[in-house]
Amino acid sequence: MKYNGKTLCVGDHIDTDAIIPARFLVTTDPVELGSHCMEGLDPEWIKQVKPNATFLVAGRNFGCGSSREHAPVAIVGAGIPVVIAHSYARIFYRNAFNMGLIPLEIGDEVENIKPGDELEIDMTAGTIANKTSGKVITFPPLPEAMAAILNAGGLAEYVKKQLNA
Amino acid sequence: MALTLAQKILKAHTTTPVTDEALQPGAIVNCRVDMVLANDITAPLSIKSLRTMGAKKVFDNTKIALVMDHFTPQKDIASAEQVKGVREFAKEQNIVHYYEGGNAGVEHALLPELGLVGPGDLVIGADSHTCTYGGIGAFATGMGSTDVAAGMALGQSWFKVPETIRVTVTGKLPEYVGGKDIILWTIGQLGVDGARYKALEFDGEAIEALSVEGRLTIANMAIEAGGKAGLFAVDAKTLAYAQAAGRKGDVALAADPGATYERTLTLDVTNMEPLVACPHLPENVKPVSQVKGITVNQVIIGSCTNGRIEDLRVAAAVLKGRQVNNNVRCIVLPATPRIWKQALKEGLVEIMLDAGCIMGPASCGPCLGGHLGILAGGERALATTNRNFRGRMGSLDAEVYLANPAIAAATAVAGTISHPAAL
Incomplete structure (x- = not known):
């Protein structure tokens, strides 16, 4: 599976209140939540997102704070299929897989990705090709169990398949 | 092993x-x-x-x-x-x-x-x-x-x-x-x-x-x-x-x-000073003496962190016989109905009401910016809650400081971040 798009970059310790402020947690609808994605960071942020052509790039500890699954749901709902970060907060990382959002963890390599860079992400090869800088970043393949959850479209669909197997 | x-x-x-x-x-x-x-x-x-x-x-x-x-x-x-x-x-x-x-x-x-x-x-x-x-x-x-x-x-x-x-x-x-x-x-x-x-x-x-x-x-x-x-x-x-x-x-x-x-x-806590976490991360921790004097508009005493009966006793001991500053709304949310009732029985609720506190229901309320005490742009709160992320309690242009119930009560009285001993 390959993904193409341009990057939007955010900093370290982006918390779930920034990703989706609590006042919007009165719905479970991905499109509605997606329309408020990152509103706790910048109310205009969402306007820069081009659905299925934008990657969210973050620093350390992305998704810290609350356990709200609405955070990865809002990112998926905004049309962003992949997040690339230096590192993730534990609950967000688990939630991302469960919600079908790909969380790539690349450590210091994240410094090589700048705002507006054009990337091609190849999940099979485990590469992030930065077309703007010409640099290729590799990442280890996802653990099998995590890949299975993502391939099923998230944990709920995965459990459904298990229950029906 | x-x-x-x-x-x-x-x-x-x-x-x-x-x-x-x-x-x-x-x-x-x-x-x-x-x-x-x-x-x-x-x-x-x-x-x-x-x-x-x-x-x-x-x-x-x-x-x-x-x-x-x-x-x-x-x-x-x-x-x-x-x-x-x-x-x-x-x-x-x-x-x-x-x-x-x-x-x-x-x-x-x-x-x-x-x-x-x-x-x-x-x-x-x-x-x-x-x-x-x-x-x-x-x-x-x-x-x-x-x-x-x-x-x-x-x-x-x-x-x-x-x-x-x-x-x-x-x-x-x-x-x-x-x-x-x-x-x-x-x-x-x-x-x-x-x-x-x-x-x-x-x-x-x-x-x-x-x-x-x-x-x-x-x-x-x-x-x-x-x-x-x-x-x-x-x-x-x-x-x-x-x-x-x-x-x-x-x-x-x-x-x-x-x-x-x-x-x-x-x-070693022997000579420890109360601490305050400053905006906008819980790691921005300073001794209260270094942040004293900062004005606040709101104080929250409650939450899953510090909304239990001991916390209310500590806060009431500081508030007893004193008045919440005119420029501050001090909102107290006992964390469960049993805590509420115990606080009532012990006279803590009366002390708090006499001091001018707002007594609210057992709810998470303002901690996550839900309701019951939301901040406007430029406002500042000191809370006994657990997170001070930007925008957590309301406006993106508001600030939240985190501290223990004694500091919260003293701050409510002084209108500025304060140690109870300084009241």
């Missing part, structure tokens, strides 16, 4: 017996869970996921707690619709521990008080502060709604065995210094991601001397250092607390001598 508290509790819950060697940090184990929790924000997503999974029944209708506490009493039509959906689910599934209205309180204060979580338990909850129950010796951790839905369906979940950071606290706590200050110090040392994927284990003479409520406060904020759990040994105090909550058969529990820790932090 000598085991940490985290390893011991996980080992006691694996779905198939495992050797100690299978509990090395990083190993993944499948475990039975004793209690599965969700609230009015997270339960709707859990229910949606359960339906997608095609699960017709929960694994055990006595081991699921649904606590309507975040946007309750229902703040608007949308939140009322969410609660209605959870209520209907609870009826359909005969969920025994459904709380809404007069029996509801802030979940992490309520469940220990009711004895629904306790020593040695393994608990998962769709709320990041589920780690609070480490204060009574439970391995408890927050997960997302869908992980929790799988737990509701299957009665089990997978866990990566965490490394443990040991925090040894020595000395005797001075007046106006408490559990909140110990955990703020720890977060200041580790940073907001210093315990990412790890458990914290607290011990030492100051911890042994600390009340169970103080330990719950510490465990509550383990997540603010990125921690998966914040754990305490089960001692005579824990057992007495659990027994008073109606539990039977709990036993003492401690880490094995010689267990492996990722590292050890040591704190």
Whole structure:
């Protein structure tokens, strides 16, 4: 599976209140939540997102704070299929897989990705090709169990398949 | 192999017996869970996921707690619709521990008080502060709604065995210094991601001397250092607390001598000053003397961190015979109905009302910017809550400082961040 798009970059310790402020947690609808994605960071942020052509790039500890699954749901709902970060907060990382959002963890390599860079992400090869800088970043393949959850479209669909197997 | 508290509790819950060697940090184990929790924000997503999974029944209708506490009493039509959906689910599934209205309180204060979580338990909850129950010796951790839905369906979940950071606290706590200050110090040392994927284990003479409520406060904020759990040994105090909550058969529990820790932090509290976490991260910790004089518009005393009876006693002792500053709204939210009633009985509510506090319901309310005390742009609050992220309590241009209940009460009186001794 390959993904193409341009990057939007955010900093370290982006918390779930920034990703989706609590006042919007009165719905479970991905499109509605997606329309408020990152509103706790910048109310205009969402306007820069081009659905299925934008990657969210973050620093350390992305998704810290609350356990709200609405955070990865809002990112998926905004049309962003992949997040690339230096590192993730534990609950967000688990939630991302469960919600079908790909969380790539690349450590210091994240410094090589700048705002507006054009990337091609190849999940099979485990590469992030930065077309703007010409640099290729590799990442280890996802653990099998995590890949299975993502391939099923998230944990709920995965459990459904298990229950029906 | 000598085991940490985290390893011991996980080992006691694996779905198939495992050797100690299978509990090395990083190993993944499948475990039975004793209690599965969700609230009015997270339960709707859990229910949606359960339906997608095609699960017709929960694994055990006595081991699921649904606590309507975040946007309750229902703040608007949308939140009322969410609660209605959870209520209907609870009826359909005969969920025994459904709380809404007069029996509801802030979940992490309520469940220990009711004895629904306790020593040695393994608990998962769709709320990041589920780690609070480490204060009574439970391995408890927050997960997302869908992980929790799988737990509701299957009665089990997978866990990566965490490394443990040991925090040894020595000395005797001075007046106006408490559990909140110990955990703020720890977060200041580790940073907001210093315990990412790890458990914290607290011990030492100051911890042994600390009340169970103080330990719950510490465990509550383990997540603010990125921690998966914040754990305490089960001692005579824990057992007495659990027994008073109606539990039977709990036993003492401690880490094995010689267990492996990722590292050890040591704190001597003897001459410690109360601490304040400054905007906009809980790691921005300073002694109160360095931030005194900063004006505030609002003080919040409550939450799963510091909304228990001991916290209200500390705050009332400072507020007694004094007046909340004219420029401050001081909102007190006792965390459960039982705490409310106890505060009333002890005369604390009268002291607070006389001082000019606003007494509110047992709700999470303003802590997460839900309702009952939202900040305007340019406003500043000091709260006994757990997070001061930008925009957390309202406007993106507001600021939140975090501190213990004594500092909160003194600040409400002075109108500026203050130590009670300076009033």
